[in-house]
Amino acid sequence: MSAPGAGPSPAPAVANVFGDGGVTAESLISAGTALAAESARFAGLGWMPGTAGNLSVTLARDPLRAAVTASGLDKGELTATDIVLVDESGDWVTDADGRRLTAELGLATRPSAEAGLHAHIAAVTGAGAVIHVHALAAVRAGAAWPEGVLLHDLEMLKGIGHSAHGEEVVIPVVQNHQDMRVLGDDFERVYIPRTASVAEVPALIVASHGIYAWGADLRQARWHLELVEALLQIRLSTR
Numbered sequence: 001m002s003a004p005g006a007g008p009s010p011a012p013a014v015a016n017v018f019g020d021g022g023v024t025a026e027s028l029i030s031a032g033t034a035l036a037a038e039s040a041r042f043a044g045l046g047w048m049p050g051t052a053g054n055l056s057v058t059l060a061r062d063p064l065r066a067a068v069t070a071s072g073l074d075k076g077e078l079t080a081t082d083i084v085l086v087d088e089s090g091d092w093v094t095d096a097d098g099r100r101l102t103a104e105l106g107l108a109t110r111p112s113a114e115a116g117l118h119a120h121i122a123a124v125t126g127a128g129a130v131i132h133v134h135a136l137a138a139v140r141a142g143a144a145w146p147e148g149v150l151l152h153d154l155e156m157l158k159g160i161g162h163s164a165h166g167e168e169v170v171i172p173v174v175q176n177h178q179d180m181r182v183l184g185d186d187f188e189r190v191y192i193p194r195t196a197s198v199a200e201v202p203a204l205i206v207a208s209h210g211i212y213a214w215g216a217d218l219r220q221a222r223w224h225l226e227l228v229e230a231l232l233q234i235r236l237s238t239r
């Protein structure tokens with residue numbers, strides 16, 4: 001209990017279960033609240049038809065811990081507890097006795113089928129949040145340019161860290177696969193990390209499926225997603 005005047009105690013970090021990065025029950029539920037709100041936004045845009053799409057927030061690194069949306073739910077109707085805490089492989093985090101966290105915190109019981117790719121993208125890029133939707137322009141562009149979608153001389157490229165003029169930017173495309181380890185390897189093959197002279201492209205098209213976008217936090221991931229989808233719409237309509 002808190003001493004008088006000391007304010008409420010912080011929620012305890014359960015190191016064995018959450019990892020050593022300071023993940024707490026409080027931060028997990030706060031992530032779930034943000035993921036539900038963000039998910040409703042994309043469902044409203046028609047980018048998550050049926051139960052399509054999933055989102056994650058990175059909560060800790062070394063080892064990686066991410067809150068990912070639960071599988072098979074209507075992504076326009078998520079609540080703060082419709083999430084699962086996963087590790088770097090996208091698997092459920094368990095405590096030292098192999099027990100899952102769900103009962104204590106009232107969390108969902110099945111992580112997104114694509115949690116493995118979320119965790120992989122977060123690990124490789126350092127992203128704080130990853131969003132996956134089934135937006136139409138991404139799927140159309142992936143079909144039109146399976147080797148990657150070339151963009152240049154478009155103002156909105158500035159919003160994903162590139163120049164509006166004189167730079168060729170490729171949104172990578174990988175083939176769809178149900179095994180997230182295969183998709184993760186394919187992602188690494190096409191991902192270009194940021195260097196002093198080259199800016200990262202914070203998005204990946206999965207052909208015949210949808211698009212992943214990421215950023216330092218949920219808001220930046222959303223901006224990247226919306227901008228890339230808009231850029232792809234322009235590319236398709238001006239070819």
Ligand SMILES: CSC[C@@H](O)[C@@H](O)C(=O)COP(=O)(O)O
Pocket residue numbers: 049050051052053054069070071072073111112113114132
């Ligand atoms: C409605 S089919 C879409 C799924 O197969 C999948 O691609 C998807 O985006 C949602 O999977 P989920 O496991 O609910 O996170």
Ligand SMILES: [Zn+2]
Pocket residue numbers: 052053114132133134209210
């Ligand atoms: Zn999907």
